[in-house]
Amino acid sequence: MTIRRVISPAVAEPPPERWSNCLVVDGVAYVSGMTARSGTTVSGNDEYEQAKVIFGKIKSLLEAAGGAMSDVVKITVFVTEIANNTKVWAARREFFTGDFPASTLVEVSALAAPEILVEIEAVAHLGKGKR
Amino acid sequence: MTIRRVISPAVAEPPPERWSNCLVVDGVAYVSGMTARSGTTVSGNDEYEQAKVIFGKIKSLLEAAGGAMSDVVKITVFVTEIANNTKVWAARREFFTGDFPASTLVEVSALAAPEILVEIEAVAHLGKGKR
Amino acid sequence: MTIRRVISPAVAEPPPERWSNCLVVDGVAYVSGMTARSGTTVSGNDEYEQAKVIFGKIKSLLEAAGGAMSDVVKITVFVTEIANNTKVWAARREFFTGDFPASTLVEVSALAAPEILVEIEAVAHLGKGKR
Numbered sequence: 001m002t003i004r005r006v007i008s009p010a011v012a013e014p015p016p017e018r019w020s021n022c023l024v025v026d027g028v029a030y031v032s033g034m035t036a037r038s039g040t041t042v043s044g045n046d047e048y049e050q051a052k053v054i055f056g057k058i059k060s061l062l063e064a065a066g067g068a069m070s071d072v073v074k075i076t077v078f079v080t081e082i083a084n085n086t087k088v089w090a091a092r093r094e095f096f097t098g099d100f101p102a103s104t105l106v107e108v109s110a111l112a113a114p115e116i117l118v119e120i121e122a123v124a125h126l127g128k129g130k131r
Numbered sequence: 132m133t134i135r136r137v138i139s140p141a142v143a144e145p146p147p148e149r150w151s152n153c154l155v156v157d158g159v160a161y162v163s164g165m166t167a168r169s170g171t172t173v174s175g176n177d178e179y180e181q182a183k184v185i186f187g188k189i190k191s192l193l194e195a196a197g198g199a200m201s202d203v204v205k206i207t208v209f210v211t212e213i214a215n216n217t218k219v220w221a222a223r224r225e226f227f228t229g230d231f232p233a234s235t236l237v238e239v240s241a242l243a244a245p246e247i248l249v250e251i252e253a254v255a256h257l258g259k260g261k262r
Numbered sequence: 263m264t265i266r267r268v269i270s271p272a273v274a275e276p277p278p279e280r281w282s283n284c285l286v287v288d289g290v291a292y293v294s295g296m297t298a299r300s301g302t303t304v305s306g307n308d309e310y311e312q313a314k315v316i317f318g319k320i321k322s323l324l325e326a327a328g329g330a331m332s333d334v335v336k337i338t339v340f341v342t343e344i345a346n347n348t349k350v351w352a353a354r355r356e357f358f359t360g361d362f363p364a365s366t367l368v369e370v371s372a373l374a375a376p377e378i379l380v381e382i383e384a385v386a387h388l389g390k391g392k393r
Contacts, residue, residue, distance in 0.1 A: 020363065021364070032365050074161040078368045105164065106164070106241075109371045239370055256265065256288055259265050259288065
């Protein structure tokens with residue numbers, strides 16, 4: 001099986017020749033660093049709201065891939081203000097149960113636009129989470 | 132086999148609904164970004180000392196998973212002062228031999244607390260390193 | 263099969279006991295965060311030129327591993343000036359076709375030396391990209 005690109009109608013695709021939101025190979029889904037931006041609009045005014053949008057995108061992509069949020073084994077969270085990490089945690093609690101993914105969260109000096117406060121990428125092993 | 136959470140008595144667990152220190156699936160161990168903090172105490176006053184604590188945690192988790200440090204294929208190191216990267220290297224040399232893991236090391240603007248100088252995450256393929 | 267270190271004559275190896283440029287296990291290649299530096303020389307004065315050097319190194323390593331750029335499923339790009347992300351994209355377009363890799367791009371506060379503007383790591387599933 002070759003690498004498969006996964007598209008969800010719920011998640012805006014990037015322009016051609018940029019990146020893929022989600023690729024699947026060998027049962028592993030690689031989800032790009034997602035933000036709350038669609039086109040030129042960023043949804044959410046704080047890290048909680050933006051992270052909810054982002055986790056919603058990741059969920060849509062994984063479900064389009066035939067998986068679920070419980071299949072996520074690792075997320076990496078980049079924020080622009082680490083003091084607000086608890087806001088990301090609050091959003092995360094709405095998308096995971098049981099054993100949460102392994103996680104790294106660091107503050108970077110900038111994301112793709114000033115109003116983007118959070119970027120989250122994920123790795124999932126499809127069908128391997130508890131159902 | 133579903134995703135398995137790995138716990139080591141040598142590594143403090145996060146509170147519920149935060150993250151897992153280590154998840155294993157399909158023979159791959161994903162270790163969260165670890166720091167030298169346990170509870171509210173950060174061990175080590177420089178990058179060398181903190182990295183030693185961190186690599187010790189990663190080793191404990193991988194051994195609890197049935198693996199070893201030689202199974203590590205990739206680490207990502209986030210530091211707050213890149214000029215001190217050689218201190219992380221010095222600690223790393225005490226935990227690896229032969230072919231060292233693939234590695235990325237970048238300076239971020241902040242980690243989870245001001246006294247945290249280093250955060251390191253790891254991916255390991257259990258049982259696949261030289262013994 | 264144990265973890266295998268991959269070396270390319272086109273890519274300078276780090277000194278002993280630092281890191282491996284590329285490790286392969288279970289058909290997955292893990293490529294370290296690569297820069298445009300070889301020895302003490304950094305090639306390229308902007309993000310476009312440096313990213314071309316870096317993608318060239320990744321290509322050489324993957325080909326030495328028996329793979330190809332089309333096998334890359336995920337890249338992580340660290341830049342020091344996110345406003346120049348389009349320069350990285352321009353270089354990327356010269357190395358990928360079809361479904362581009364999943365990608366994360368963030369701005370960090372510093373890389374290994376002031377003249378280093380970009381660092382890129384990659385994960386590839388060898389032989390799984392379109393040929």
